Amino acid sequence: MTVDRKNRLMSAMTNGSEEDVRAEMGFLPLEIMLDQYRKSSCAPSIQTDLKTVFAWLGQDIGELTAQSEVLYRRGYLAYLSIGVAPSFQLQKSFDMAFAHPEARARAKHKPPEAVMDAFDRMFASDSEIASKRKHDWEVETAQMSQALNKVRVSHSGTGWLVNFVIGTTEKARLFRAVSVAWCVWVLLRTEIYFELVGFQFHQWDEEMLVANLLALPVLVYLSHYLFKVYAKMRK
Structure with a gap:
């Protein structure tokens, strides 16, 4: 992680808004992945996710341009605002972002599904993601079934x-x-x-x-x- 990113995060935590802090936190896993990418031992899965993210940003893998940084920040905040966390441990943070008054407006800038999946893998392991998605699917199915039953009864x-x-x-x-x-x-x-x-x-x-x-x-x-x-x- 670059010194500049550290300073920006500290500045956001000291003088910035809640949105600034969340956005800067979203850059951390990307910087860590870039550090690993520069090493010869970088895992193929990390290379694939970086290619996906930077293809969406419209630039080569490396330091973010000013335009890419704006797009990444906007896309990451949209990812949070949708409110579906990749793991149970992070769901509370995503719930807070989803409850924000501007969450609906932010969610309109949702990145492509491939980028959303890459974001998931930045913050959770494959097993955590699979377990959380299975749980979410079961909850949604149960809620839909309950709603249909209410319609039938009424x-x-x-x-x-x-x-x-x-x-x-x-x-x-x-x-x-x-x-x-x-x-x-x-x-x-x-x-x-x-x-x-x-x-x-x-x-x-x-x-x-x-x-x-x-x-x-x-x-x-x-x-x-x-x-x-x-x-x-x-x-």
């Missing part, structure tokens, strides 16, 4: 259409398949003119796109409603 009496959309019955799968096919057909008819088996299919009016997309669900709803009314009248 619409158990009148939400037949909701059950069609998220259900696993044969009718639900058929409804989804037909809906997807209908949406593709509507978009196709709206975008292009074509001829098929001697029939000319002229483009549909773009202003009617939403109405055309909703036509099938509305028709299904009305048919179902009228059938229920008819069934009650027959009793």
Whole structure:
């Protein structure tokens, strides 16, 4: 790590903002990797991550240019602001960055996924990353399942259409398949003119796109409603 980087970190901790401190801390693992890169014993994984990061920065591996430093700082703060830490030990720090009032604005500058993965490896081992990702996936899956169950319960009496959309019955799968096919057909008819088996299919009016997309669900709803009314009248 260069003396200048040490001084900048100390200056940020003494006189800078919280953002300055976090940004300067983000440069530390990069400087350590560069020190190792300059040695003949540098691991291939470090070389690969450095190539990924510096390709994103748009410069050769080495001392950061002023432009690259700005891009790296912005990308690293976005990485923090998303709030997904590479390890359990770092999650609290990432939570603090995620809770910052400007977190959403910072997250818009998120680097490419390959760079995000390189950042992960800068701060955690492969085993820590794998364990954390497995845990996050299980939590997200459980939350999604719980949310879907709440929707099913809250619409158990009148939400037949909701059950069609998220259900696993044969009718639900058929409804989804037909809906997807209908949406593709509507978009196709709206975008292009074509001829098929001697029939000319002229483009549909773009202003009617939403109405055309909703036509099938509305028709299904009305048919179902009228059938229920008819069934009650027959009793």
